[in-house]
Amino acid sequence: MSTQSNKPKARLPRGLVDRHGAELTATRAMLDKIRAVYELYGFDALETPAIEYTDALGKFLPDQDRPNEGVFSFQDDDEQWLSLRYDLTAPLARHVAEHFDALPKPFRSYRAGFVFRNEKPGPGRFRQFMQFDADTVGAPSVSADAEICMMAADTLEAVGIARGDYVIKVNNRKVLDGVLEAIGLGGEENVGRRLTVLRAIDKLDKIGVDGVRDLLGAGRWENPEAKSGDFTKGAGLEGGAIDKVLAFVNAGTGVEGLARLVDVVGENAAGRAGVEELQLIAALITAAGYDDGRILIDPSVVRGLEYYTGPVYEAELTFQVKDENGRPVRFGSVAGGGRYDGLVARFRGEAVPATGFSIGVSRLLHALAHLGKMDAEPEIGPVVVLVMDKQPERIADYMKMVSDLRANGIRAEMYLGGAGMKAQMKYADKRNAPAVIIQGSNEKDAGEVQVKDLVEGKKIAAGITDNAEYRAARPAQFAVKEGELVDAIRGILERRAAPTLGLAD
RNA sequence: GCAGGUGUAGCUCAGUUGGUUAGAGCGCCGGUCUGUGGCACCGGAGGUCGGUGGUUCGAGCCCACCCACCUGUACCA
Missing domain, CATH: 3.30.930.10 (Bira Bifunctional Protein; Domain 2)
Known part of the structure; x- marks a missing residue:
């Protein structure tokens, strides 16, 4: 027995989808x-x-040959059949x-x-x-x-x-x-043929009148001209x-x-x-x-x-x-x-x-x-507080900022991963965050935080081609006093929610 | 179920007449203690080549069977 390759494959059964x-x-x-x-x-x-009892859903109980024909069925511990x-x-x-x-x-x-x-x-x-x-x-x-x-x-x-x-x-x-x-298709004994007729008519828009005619009669080939492919028996x-x-x-x-x-x-x-x-x-x-x-x-x-x-x-x-x-x-x-x-x-x-x-x-x-009638606007993500400094007391500061924002009804989170600042910025971008909050020791000493508007920042950065200039520019970023953090974020969110007048463009 | 098609990295695909350790682009992850999303640079993870058996000194490549997926069709009480 090889010990490798026992990993289950991460996959979804066919016909099912994840939505998000x-x-x-x-x-x-x-x-x-x-x-x-x-x-x-x-x-x-x-x-x-x-889940219902199978017999409550329809006439047929699953049997040995076709246990799950059409419906997903399984037996309860008292052996009664249940179905989705x-x-x-x-x-x-x-x-x-x-x-x-x-x-x-x-x-x-x-x-x-x-x-x-x-x-x-x-x-x-x-x-x-x-x-x-x-x-x-x-x-x-x-x-x-x-x-x-x-x-x-x-x-x-x-x-x-x-x-x-x-x-x-x-x-x-x-x-x-x-x-x-x-x-002459009345009565119990013709249920099957009646169903065949029903289904033939149901296919009208798909196979046309001639196709339906074939299905009502002897039957129909999948490719009528060549008489090839699958043959469907008709109603006769x-x-x-x-x-x-x-x-x-x-x-x-x-x-x-x-x-x-x-x-x-x-x-x-x-x-x-x-x-x-x-x-x-x-x-x-x-x-x-x-x-x-x-x-x-x-x-x-x-x-x-x-x-x-x-x-x-x-x-x-x-x-x-x-x-x-x-x-x-x-x-x-x-x-x-x-x-x-x-x-x-x-x-x-x-x-x-x-x-x-x-x-x-x-x-x-x-x-x-x-x-094009589906509102495909992605959700506005949470404000992300970057972790610049991993000392416990500083983490506590970041957590406090997050909880202040939340107390004011603003979606927010502290970065919980282990990566450096660049990765944290990428994370915020991927989450569609409206803003990030940055506070290293310089800002901390001054009693300030850096607030960066990611949406505005992206617009401005689009015009910068040089890497050094890009890094130095720090677009749409500004410092506020610690006590003004919530108001500053609220201002960014309001600007985001309001339709832009295109003045900046 | 039937017919046809396709299987090599997360995706799109290379891979010579069978010949060392299977590649590319994109994507993904990260880049040494004050740093910044995109671009550029550097590094990294990820594949028993769908599976099994066979032929061969040697198989991603040849043969057989199986499996999965795709398209159509049927079934859908």
Whole structure:
């Protein structure tokens, strides 16, 4: 056994990220804005844990062959299976079912938190990411759905996406169910094929109408022209049935699309109910003025999840951004949701209608960064008191300065490393410190400290090319009496916070 | 899972027909008791060349298998 190379490699599992600095600040700011809108609409905060019993999250328990398919699962000491939540909706359903009698109905709540998916990560796809949900449980009316859509629109604008740069698309599962029933895919025995159809439609924007047609029929090659790569088995529908599904998908948006849907569903009861619901939603958003492009009826939106039972919605960003290679960046949907009347009923037996939606916080933040709407200003660091002299009584002096600054509400710290002055200056620079405080024995004897404004200093130093001159210049540095230290620092901080008028430039 | 691609320092990469102790740039860390961020100067840390086995006197280089990562695709209850 070799004794070397037993060191663990410092590395993060794939699909996970560390976040810090400006990104964290921006996340916090965005969460605050979303929360403000949700509360304005009358939703209350609710927090649930990241871990639930596996059977509370969904139908499938991990088994021997696929212990962690999709979700991260593990066994408790009593052998019950636990899982990390993969969304915030299932835990909400559990909470409502568990405390049903005590809650006001309808129950209106919001929650933000990390969710976990044990899937292959990719660009913009992580195994841990943050969602911010709002749900109304116990309201059967489509008014609840319409309200959620309007709130989604308001929220996107609140976080900085301009009107016209996004659209909330609305559809209704019942319409699709009606179509599927009409082509003979109704009933329990066709669950699998229905899901296949759902997913095929979901890929419309990615692979186009012809691609969807292939997936509805026999199947599709990864590279259709060459018939190479991976082959995806299709739903195996007949030509007529395919046409019917495509007619639904291609019905078109808005009022005209709605009119065409009436023909597509024909006499099918579920389909007609779905169209009626969409008509009601359309009327509500029109009355509220959200029909100006903010919210749009669009039959091509289906959402991949199986548990939706009625209206479904998806927020899409419509602006184009190019990446560093000049290729257009696709942000995909940044939020989505729908009605899930069966989810609470799983626990209670009685029907409990519910509707809600979910914002992909990480993805939205990513999009905002591309829009240049993310405040990427680095935090102002602490004032750093340099340690010029390592005798204990002098250290005590430095600590006193720090505590005086802190007592006045100024972020400050004494340098705690072991390096010399040059390194301490570099440290302060890297921490984005607004100023450093220098007191060697000369300053100490005079009852003074040297205060150096690092921001001003940097500007002045930029004009100096000669090293000796640079070292001698000590730009933006001045002496103050020990008692005036706090005021001097406060002055520097005020200058930093205020917008510069450009007079010095 | 499938297809293709890539593996040499933290990053970007050199490394000759197989030949001593594997290099560069950038980055990182520091520079002798009163000193100063950037530039310049000096010094330093950091690699069992993705792993294992094989061929060979000798492998970063050749062969086999494995692994990891990237891109696409599928799956995503």
